[in-house]
Amino acid sequence: MKNLFAKTLAGFGALILAGTAAVADPAIVYSVGGKFDGSFNESAYAGVQRFENDFKTKVREFELERDAQSLQALRNFASRGNEPVVAIGFNQASSVTQAAKEFPDTSFAIVDMVVDAPNVASYVFKENEGAYIAGLLAAMASKTGTVGFVGGMDIPIIRRFLCGYQLGAHSVDPDIKVLYNMAGTTPAAFADPARGAELARSQIGRGADVIIQAAGGTGIGVLQAVADAGVLGIGTDSNQNGLHPGHVLTSIRKRVDNAVYDSFKTARDGDFKPGVRVLGLADGGMDWVLDDNNKSLVTQEMIAAADAAVTGISTGKIKVHDILTDGACPQP
């Protein structure tokens, strides 16, 4: 009885609060990198902005400072009637599981991890597929027969990207050399442009003439060094073609913005669907960018090959190895 009373009271509290903040504003909790991390979170933020512009509404935001805050933030939003509550980043999975249990009538979404609950939509990406296209384009653009990869922190998700890149490159030329370096072993490895530039220069010194960055903020240095040396770079996460026009071969986008936008919009339209959505090349969850900044670099032949690979992967004819499910990366 006491419990019921407390719940009713909490419900009223939520109603009053929600009333002041316009009913059912969506909410988002960014992961520890912060919403201006220049890559993953910022892509989510782009989705937030697009939604705010399209529907003339506000989105409540919170940036985690440490993982311990995640559950607290999710509960805060849910208890104030914000819906859906979107969590960015796999580190929030256990918190989303818990919060979804406590607020069964609120819809939640999580990006980059699967949470199995009746009120949670999970969005995960096949980064390895995007990386495959990057490897393929890099190998075709390379004149020296050596391409490079600069990763951020040495963690499985980056290694998976590397594996896709290697496979893509080898699909063009089985003898191609793929140089790779990781920038470090702490999260600082995602925010060290000087180190990124240094690694890129060393790879250029060893003959690489196309280098991809999978290193967040560190990658800005990679692209800078590549442009300075007059060779080619490949951007990731968001469209980085415009950073150094003529020196960025393409960008491999991970459409976190689409995932965020989709979850907000479906909830707004009342057709929010829980369950897992795996986004890859087939559904535009990953894509590669061709625009005014790089069209002079990409030949018709490369476009045809990339399109063929996208089709092949989408139809399942080409299967890109995923180190998380399929084990260690096959070496040719």
Add this chain to the structure above:
Amino acid sequence: MSSGQLPRWVDFGLIPVLNLIAAFLVSGLVVLLIGENPLEAVRILLWGSLGFGEGVGFTLFYATNFIFTGLAVAVAFHAGLFNIGGEGQAYIGGLGVAWACLALDHYVPWWVTMPFALAGAAIMGAAWAFIPAWLQAKRGSHVVITTIMFNFIAAALMNYLLVNIMVKPGSMQPETRTFEAGGKLPFLKEFVPGIDFGTAPVNLALIIALLASVAVWLIVWRTRLGYEIRAFGANATAAVYAGISPVRVIVITMLISGGLAGMMAINEIMGSQHRLLLEFVTGYGFVGIAVALMGRAHPVGIVLAAILFGMLYQGGAELSFEKPAITRDMIIVIQGLVILFAGALEHMFRPALIQFFTYSRSPAEQAG
């Protein structure tokens, strides 16, 4: 009137309070500058950290971490050593905790696992402090340099272990499996009746931290070893002349210091996360330096300073939640100001106070 000719209550009470007020005044100006009401901000900060059960729980949870790392820095201070490797020592301490929990959690209840986890944390933390200590004692390599280097080595080692060896197969995140009940410390709300800390992970480690504070007090002020440590810290040359072995003091002090830092992992790993994961220390080791400075390297002061920083962490989170204009970076600015005023500008008000108290105490002497 030994330390700086000031009464103890001024030294340990008034000066920290003055520093804190100065820090908050400057923070208030910053908040005003971005167009928010500073009084409102203070209200949210206090309410968020002390106003409701869950807030108090989180404040105490963060405070537990700061007590351990603060004590670690303080013990080293007393021997004139500046251990800024708490970050790495706590990180490696997590390894000791995880080994104990992963090995035992299937077979025994938590209270059997706990002593092993505690020992693991302390031994691993101490071991990580041992090499810098030995290098300082035998080779004169400065601990400030070596301990901070060891933070990076710890990060590299843990990254290697978690990515390649200890990772749960198929997991996207480099972390071990979640411990079973036998590897989880009970939350405080489970055995303190009538208290509701909500979802706050404050746990038994808080009690361990308080016991550790008492132990540090006993060691530093009530044992022969503590006397040697303090004597060595006050004047190393005189201590050696008096027959105190510098190698022994440096090594033992650093082992205690490292062990205390390592025990922070008990709170995070066994008390809250229930799995070993990357970067769980996230700066607690460094904030421990500020806590020790502010707490005047005394356990009572450290506990109080730890609670203050716990309030800043928890209240700060609530503040950035309530006021989107005050971002989490602003919260770091406020924390930074507190550290600046309490640590670096520690002596700012001191000369004025000394003048004031000397004058008001013995005007006759002054005149004569």
